[in-house]
Amino acid sequence: MMIGRGCGHGVLFVSRSFVNGLVKKNKFHPPPLSRIHCPQSPSFSSIKTFELIKRHNHTDARDGDPNEVKLTAYDENIIKLCRENNLQDAFGFFKISPSLNSAMALVLTYREKGNYYSVEKVMEVIICLVEEKIEMDNDLLFQAFYLFDELKPKKAIDLLDLTVKMGIQLDEACISKASSSIKERVHHGYAKMFVEQIVSGQHDFLPHPNVCSNFMYVFGFYENFELALLLLAYMMLKEIKVDHGCLINLIKSCGTGPSSFEKVKKVHLLLPSELIQNQSVISILMQTYAKCGGIDHAIKVFEDCVKPTLFTYNRIIDLCATNDRVENAFEYFERLQQKYDIQPDLATYISVISAVTNGGSRYLSIGEKLYKEITADMKLDTAMVVGALMNMFNKCDHPEKALKIFDNYEKRNDLNDIILNFGLSACVLRGPDSFEKGKEMHQKVIDLDLLTHPLLSTTLMAMYYKCGDHNELFRIYEELRTNHNFSLNSEKAKLLIQACASSKSLQMGKKIHQQIKPKTFYNKEIENELISMYIECGDMVSAKILKQQSQKPLPQNIRGTL
Numbered sequence: 001m002m003i004g005r006g007c008g009h010g011v012l013f014v015s016r017s018f019v020n021g022l023v024k025k026n027k028f029h030p031p032p033l034s035r036i037h038c039p040q041s042p043s044f045s046s047i048k049t050f051e052l053i054k055r056h057n058h059t060d061a062r063d064g065d066p067n068e069v070k071l072t073a074y075d076e077n078i079i080k081l082c083r084e085n086n087l088q089d090a091f092g093f094f095k096i097s098p099s100l101n102s103a104m105a106l107v108l109t110y111r112e113k114g115n116y117y118s119v120e121k122v123m124e125v126i127i128c129l130v131e132e133k134i135e136m137d138n139d140l141l142f143q144a145f146y147l148f149d150e151l152k153p154k155k156a157i158d159l160l161d162l163t164v165k166m167g168i169q170l171d172e173a174c175i176s177k178a179s180s181s182i183k184e185r186v187h188h189g190y191a192k193m194f195v196e197q198i199v200s201g202q203h204d205f206l207p208h209p210n211v212c213s214n215f216m217y218v219f220g221f222y223e224n225f226e227l228a229l230l231l232l233a234y235m236m237l238k239e240i241k242v243d244h245g246c247l248i249n250l251i252k253s254c255g256t257g258p259s260s261f262e263k264v265k266k267v268h269l270l271l272p273s274e275l276i277q278n279q280s281v282i283s284i285l286m287q288t289y290a291k292c293g294g295i296d297h298a299i300k301v302f303e304d305c306v307k308p309t310l311f312t313y314n315r316i317i318d319l320c321a322t323n324d325r326v327e328n329a330f331e332y333f334e335r336l337q338q339k340y341d342i343q344p345d346l347a348t349y350i351s352v353i354s355a356v357t358n359g360g361s362r363y364l365s366i367g368e369k370l371y372k373e374i375t376a377d378m379k380l381d382t383a384m385v386v387g388a389l390m391n392m393f394n395k396c397d398h399p400e401k402a403l404k405i406f407d408n409y410e411k412r413n414d415l416n417d418i419i420l421n422f423g424l425s426a427c428v429l430r431g432p433d434s435f436e437k438g439k440e441m442h443q444k445v446i447d448l449d450l451l452t453h454p455l456l457s458t459t460l461m462a463m464y465y466k467c468g469d470h471n472e473l474f475r476i477y478e479e480l481r482t483n484h485n486f487s488l489n490s491e492k493a494k495l496l497i498q499a500c501a502s503s504k505s506l507q508m509g510k511k512i513h514q515q516i517k518p519k520t521f522y523n524k525e526i527e528n529e530l531i532s533m534y535i536e537c538g539d540m541v542s543a544k545i546l547k548q549q550s551q552k553p554l555p556q557n558i559r560g561t562l
Contacts, residue, residue, distance in 0.1 A: 071101055078102040082109045091121065098128050104140050111147045119152045123159070130162065138171040145177035149184075156181030160190055172205040183214040191218035192227060199234045209241040213249070220249030225263050228253035232270070244278045247271060251284050256291035264288050265297070277306055283315045295323040308340070314347045321355035329355035330366060346385055349374060353388040361396045371405075381409075383418045390422035399426035403437065415444055417453050424459040428466050435467040451476075452483050461495050470503040481515075490521040497529045506537040 071079070074097040081090035082105045090109075094102050103125050110118035110125075122144050129136055141163065148156035156178055163170060170178065175194060182190045195215050198207055212235055219228035228250050235242050254263035268276075268285065275281060282305055289298040302308065302316040313336045320329035333352045336342050344352075349370065356367040371389055374380045386409050390402040406423040409415075420441055427438035442460060450456050457480060464473040477496060480486040493516045500509035513530055516522055527546060534543035 072097065072099060075099055075102045075105075079105050082106060085109070087113075087121070091125075094125065095128060098125075098132050098134060100129070100134060100137065100140065103129055103134075103136075104143070107140060107143045107147075111143055114147070114151070116151055119147060119155055122147055123155055126159065126162065130166065136168065138174050141168070141170065142173050142177060145174055145181070149177050149180045153181035153184035157185050157187055157190070164193075172203070172207070175203070176208055176211050179211045179214040183217050186218055186221050188218055188222045188224070191215045192224075195227060195231050195234075199230060206238055206240060209235075209243055209246075212240060213243055213245045216246045216249040216253075220252035223253050223255040223260075225253045225255065225260075229267075242275070244275070244281055247275060247278075247281050248284045251281070251288050254288055254292075256288065258293050260288075261292040261294050264292055264294070268297075268301075276301075276304075279309055279311050282312050286312075286315055286319055290319045290323050295319060295325055298323075299325070299328065310336070310342050310345060310348070313342065314345070314351055317348065318351040318354065321351050321358055324358075326355045326359035326363065330363075346380065346382060349380060349385055350388045353385070353392050357388075357392045357395045364396050364398070367392050367396065375408075381412065383413075383416050387418040387422050390419070390426065394422065394425050394429060397429075399429040399434075402426040403430075403434065415448065417448075417450055417456055420445055420448075420450065421456050421459050424456070424463050427463045428459065431466045432468065435469070438463045438467060452480065452486055454487055454489070457486070458489070458491050458495075461492060465495050465499050465502075468502075470499040470505065473499050474505070474508055488516065488519065490523075490526065493519075493521070493526060494529055497526070497533050501533040501536040504537050506534075506539055509533045509537060510542070 074093055078090045078093050079102070081087070081093070087106070087109060090102075090106060094106055106125050107122050110122045126136070126140075126144060141159070144159055145156055148159060160178055160182075178190070179194070181187075182194075191214075197203060212231060216228055216231055219225075219231065232242065232246070232250055234240075235246070251264065251267055254260045254267060264285070271281075276285070282301060286298040286301050289295070289301065298319055299316065302312060305312060313332060317329045317332050317336075320326065320332065329352060333344070333348065336344060336348070353367065353370060356363045356370070367389075374385055374389065386405060390405050393399065393402040393405070402422060403426045406419060406426070409419055424438060424441050427434040427441065442463075445451055445453075445456055445460060451460075457476070461473050461476060464470070464476065473495070477492075481488075493512070496512050497509065499505070500512065509530075516526065527549075531543050531546050534540070534546065
């Protein structure tokens with residue numbers, strides 16, 4: 001039985017040494033913890049604890065017994081005030097004469113309050129004990145970790161800092177609670193410290209699988225493959241259950257670059273075959289292989305899957321679509337429906353449309369077929385699917401079909417940023433032929449208050465540039481600059497500079513130059529655009545000055561001009 005560890009309101013919290021003292025003296029035997037519950041009164045546990053402390057204090061005990069719990073007058077008063085919920089006075093008396101008993105009384109009461117104010121006060125109690133050089137036990141620290149983990153994990157990390165500084169050895173319960181906060185705060189340093197301590201045998205307990213899973217999450221986040229592999233080896237050696245969350249984070253720890261490919265293969269070989277059949281593990285393993293340049297291995301993982309589901313089909317179709325395996329994506333889409341008779345969902349259609357988009361015009365016939373299927377099923381008539389179709393036709397050089405889809409969608413549904421963005425993209429591709437349509441969409445953007453949308457504003461500016469209305473482009477830019485949500489990026493900057501060059505707007509070009517110079521995206525490519533703009537506008541002096549400031553060799557067409 002774990003003494004002094006509760007899991008919620010209505011459970012009796014008693015310190016281990018305190019209970020041992022009671023049993024040894026045979027003066028009072030507390031009832032089993034399993035029988036002490038009172039869900040009707042959340043404050044019962046603290047009150048009962050204080051009553052037991054009081055009753056034990058008045059028993060006849062031999063002097064000098066190390067297990068005897070002695071309460072000072074201040075302890076008695078603080079316990080009484082806590083029982084009356086007068087925490088302000090209780091804390092005041094505690095600061096005058098702090099002790100471990102009164103600290104426990106305060107921490108238990110604050111924990112049952114369960115609010116952010118309690119978090120700060122518990123930390124003050126602990127700091128007070130540290131300042132007075134009063135040794136803390138794990139029972140008190142557990143209660144603090146419990147409260148911090150539920151409400152403010154950062155405080156749990158602060159408490160860990162304190163225990164390390166003071167050299168306090170945490171027990172299993174404290175480490176278990178602290179591991180949740182370590183995961184929440186993704187604190188690599190403490191995850192590493194505890195795993196190294198556990199593996200080297202500095203603790204005499206086996207960690208719970210959830211604790212290992214928490215640490216593995218941190219190693220996965222930081223892509224620390226060595227420590228993740230060490231933890232896995234320890235878990236397998238000690239026969240600690242390896243759950244699917246552990247495996248997923250172990251795979252994530254491999255990283256995603258080409259150099260990570262061998263790590264993924266090593267993990268794949270280590271994993272028991274029955275664990276690889278989990279759909280989430282299969283999905284992350286395929287995804288990691290693909291990101292490391294091993295799409296063929298990702299396909300092999302899928303083919304080895306005994307019972308593929310719609311979830312794993314969607315993942316492999318998407319991976320094939322984005323990794324130059326377009327034919328495989330179409331094959332899996334057909335197999336999904338014909339062999340397994342599984343109905344595709346929105347994610348399936350978006351992935352297959354993406355395969356057509358990446359494959360190009362030669363697969364447009366498949367795209368046309370998908371378009372007919374989608375229009376025949378109202379459940380698929382969503383912005384994500386329709387937007388993917390419009391993007392597909394734009395990429396396959398059929399913007400007129402994208403605009404037709406836009407018109408049909410507008411009749412049935414309310415417009416949103418996705419549909420408007422792909423509609424404006426179609427206008428960009430068609431140029432002056434769709435200028436009036438583009439202006440209509442501009443008005444829709446204004447009506448929906450989407451002008452500051454990062455992607456939409458860029459596409460809108462590109463539409464006016466392609467259609468040759470540079471004055472409207474500059475006007476939109478000036479309007480956007482007055483809005484604090486507007487963010488100027490390199491793509492917008494290039495559009496503005498090119499518009500200045502085309503319209504010979506030297507003053508606007510100089511103004512934009514000064515505005516973008518402090519930006520983080522200002523680079524040699526932007527400088528080359530500016531030099532070209534100055535040349536087009538006939539300002540050779542500014543072009544030469546900018547050339548002298550540039551260290552990177554200029555493109556041949558600009559170098560010859562200067």
